[in-house]
């Protein structure tokens with residue numbers, strides 16, 4: 001069993017951050033359950049995460065397709081991207097800690113996903129053009145903080161839950177993860193911190209045994 005924790009907050013060591021609090025709560029339970037196990041942690045804002053740009057990933061992929069020689073900087077990008085993909089594939093439990101930014105996941109998390117949503121590795125296309133996931137026996141837990149509340153169906157934000165929709169679709173429908181769950185600290189712009197975190201912490205505690213079933 002291998003767990004990979006992706007810290008997708010730009011200020012991931014800030015103790016005032018709700019995302020930080022969710023992540024720490026997860027780690028507390030993880031360490032109690034698996035005192036012998038090391039967890040892999042990737043702080044996305046401290047790492048080189050190749051981007052989908054002409055000078056980075058798309059440029060490298062094009063050259064690789066045409067069997068062209070990569071420059072030194074392109075080789076570094078290719079190696080880093082392959083490393084991220086390999087680490088993702090061998091981790092059967094993925095935990096993502098992200099704040100909501102402009103109704104979506106943080107931008108560095110999107111960059112990361114661009115490095116692991118790779119055809120023939122985490123999913124594949126069939127001859128009829130459909131996609132099939134290749135990541136069975138993997139599970140994903142998202143820990144998300146947001147200023148507003150997205151789970152109240154009477155709220156105007158209920159149908160703007162794009163981050164969850166995107167991540168769930170990628171992990172379950174595209175990559176075929178066995179399990180996807182999101183635990184939120186929501187309403188952080190206007191609700192009391194202790195009330196928000198009390199609810200999230202109970203959810204994390206209750207979910208741990210299912211996640212590691």
Ligand SMILES: Cc1cc2nc3c(=O)[nH]c(=O)nc-3n(C[C@H](O)[C@H](O)[C@H](O)COP(=O)(O)O)c2cc1C
Nearest residue numbers: 017018019020099100101102103145146147148188
């Ligand atoms: C640049 C930026 C954009 C944000 N956009 C949204 C948003 O679209 N919807 C929302 O509910 N909260 C939004 N927020 C609020 C954060 O999601 C909220 O403050 C959350 O608690 C941040 O996580 P943290 O407490 O770990 O820093 C935004 C915050 C920032 C800094």
